[in-house]
Amino acid sequence: MLFDQLMFDNPTMSRFHIYRSLFIHAEGIYQVHFFADLHGLNYQQMVGLLTDIDEDLKQINPEHEKVLERNGKINLFHLDVGIDEYRYFLLQRSVPFLFIQEILNGEEMTVDDFCLKHDISRSTVSRKLSAISKFLRKYRIRFTYTPLDIVGDETLIRLTLFYLYWIGVRDIAWPFKISKEEVENIMKEYPNVLRMSNNYLGKKEMFYLFAIFASRVKKGKFVKDYKEWKTFFDNNPYYENVLLKKMDGLDDKFRLAETHFFLFLTHFIPYYSEKDSEDMQQTIRDFRNRHSDHPLSIMNDKFMYYVNENLFTNLDRETEDLLMANFINISFTYYVLNSSIPDFEVLGTSLYPTTDAHRELHAKVKDFFDKLFTSNTYSRFKNSKESLIRRYTNLLLPYYYEQGKSPVIRVGIALERNQILLQRLKMFLKSLNFVEIEDFAPENVHQYDLVISSTTSILQDFPGVKLFYWDIEYGHNELMFLYQYLQQTYLTPQEL
Numbered sequence: 001m002l003f004d005q006l007m008f009d010n011p012t013m014s015r016f017h018i019y020r021s022l023f024i025h026a027e028g029i030y031q032v033h034f035f036a037d038l039h040g041l042n043y044q045q046m047v048g049l050l051t052d053i054d055e056d057l058k059q060i061n062p063e064h065e066k067v068l069e070r071n072g073k074i075n076l077f078h079l080d081v082g083i084d085e086y087r088y089f090l091l092q093r094s095v096p097f098l099f100i101q102e103i104l105n106g107e108e109m110t111v112d113d114f115c116l117k118h119d120i121s122r123s124t125v126s127r128k129l130s131a132i133s134k135f136l137r138k139y140r141i142r143f144t145y146t147p148l149d150i151v152g153d154e155t156l157i158r159l160t161l162f163y164l165y166w167i168g169v170r171d172i173a174w175p176f177k178i179s180k181e182e183v184e185n186i187m188k189e190y191p192n193v194l195r196m197s198n199n200y201l202g203k204k205e206m207f208y209l210f211a212i213f214a215s216r217v218k219k220g221k222f223v224k225d226y227k228e229w230k231t232f233f234d235n236n237p238y239y240e241n242v243l244l245k246k247m248d249g250l251d252d253k254f255r256l257a258e259t260h261f262f263l264f265l266t267h268f269i270p271y272y273s274e275k276d277s278e279d280m281q282q283t284i285r286d287f288r289n290r291h292s293d294h295p296l297s298i299m300n301d302k303f304m305y306y307v308n309e310n311l312f313t314n315l316d317r318e319t320e321d322l323l324m325a326n327f328i329n330i331s332f333t334y335y336v337l338n339s340s341i342p343d344f345e346v347l348g349t350s351l352y353p354t355t356d357a358h359r360e361l362h363a364k365v366k367d368f369f370d371k372l373f374t375s376n377t378y379s380r381f382k383n384s385k386e387s388l389i390r391r392y393t394n395l396l397l398p399y400y401y402e403q404g405k406s407p408v409i410r411v412g413i414a415l416e417r418n419q420i421l422l423q424r425l426k427m428f429l430k431s432l433n434f435v436e437i438e439d440f441a442p443e444n445v446h447q448y449d450l451v452i453s454s455t456t457s458i459l460q461d462f463p464g465v466k467l468f469y470w471d472i473e474y475g476h477n478e479l480m481f482l483y484q485y486l487q488q489t490y491l492t493p494q495e496l
Helices: 002-007 010-024 032-038 043-060 083-091 095-105 111-118 122-137 154-169 180-187 200-218 227-233 252-264 278-289 295-311 317-337 344-348 356-372 376-400 419-430 442-447 476-491
Strands: 029-031 073-075 142-145 148-151 409-414 435-439 450-453 467-469
Touching: 002 010, 002 095, 002 122, 002 154, 002 344, 010 032, 010 043, 010 083, 029 032, 032 043, 032 073, 043 083, 083 154, 095 111, 095 122, 095 148, 095 154, 095 200, 111 122, 111 148, 122 142, 148 154, 154 200, 154 252, 154 317, 154 344, 180 200, 200 252, 227 252, 227 317, 278 295, 278 317, 295 317, 295 356, 295 376, 317 376, 344 376, 344 419, 356 376, 376 419, 409 419, 409 442, 409 476, 419 435, 450 476
Parallel strands: 409 435, 409 450, 450 467
Antiparallel strands: 029 073, 142 148
């Protein structure tokens, strides 16, 4: 995925991709040739990569037994390090990640100080940062060397840092200088506003978001107080008593702007997945109902009318509300920032393969916005037009398929609070008549036959749970392995 390309050099990326391939295969003894052919490598190349992987794993776990055995055998029973743990191990040796770590967590320094601390040349730093620097420029963000910093729109910087840290670490560690307790003390003041944190992984994501939020404030980096978000947040009874309290480094002059940013964090991800959610209805009331004549509301109403008239004829009201709430969160982010953002789909996956259905739906959504955006009424969406079309299309795509199920095994889904990321996997699972799925709830952990999660840190909280690791970039090949794993689970039910 793009994240790997930004953070790792080619040899490191190859090791990580091979390890992930090993990890998702069923435990057993395999021939080296099997994985060499799978990845288009020759025998010696695969042996070299496996040797390097074994050396890495030995550093993580001194008791590690080699995966590469004699006679060209690969022993997957010896995989004793999770994918998240291995990625984080590699990241701690990645120049781009170390550079970002110093910017967020370190004391003020120059690039020369960085080179001295990490025993690396300035030319190597420039070369290793070239990919991520080019990527950040798309969002008008750049690194500086004297001092070491990241500059641009502060809101965009924080969102970018969140996605980079979350995709890279996934709560397998706490990679921040600020303590988790300090972050928790900030968050617990506003339990009714932090909507994303109502979900198991959503709460973990919010900890990362607030760690980055508080860390940047401590360094005196404050957000612009957009008039675009004030339109929706000010004079709203739901938010009138929300004002950020004491935060280390937060000057009163910036308190209101940072409060608005805090409220913005509750709306920038399309995370609604349940039709009966009160949070979803609150969003519709706050945006669509209270501001029915606003360009954001008008655009989404027009699009929903287009959807019902041209794409679907049988969407019920609850489904329309679910789509509308997620459309609101996506478009609100673009409206405020006048820019797209480096979201999960950009950094992790295109999400959907280019099927005929996908191409057809994308063309219809694009046709709608091509015509709509000829009007200057929607000028603040024009810089994010491609992203908006992609994400609206991805939200609608599952409704192109008929869904049905006959539950037999119970599966808990513990993925990021992002409906776009969730839907493709859910669509696949709902097509299986022997699977019943639900959002992972810790209190129900002993009732699940299987948990599907994008982080192996769940095993720290619930040792012994039967886990299938699902990375955000996974596609058709991984669905095949998931199907095999589900069949195996179905035939041999688990008792926790």
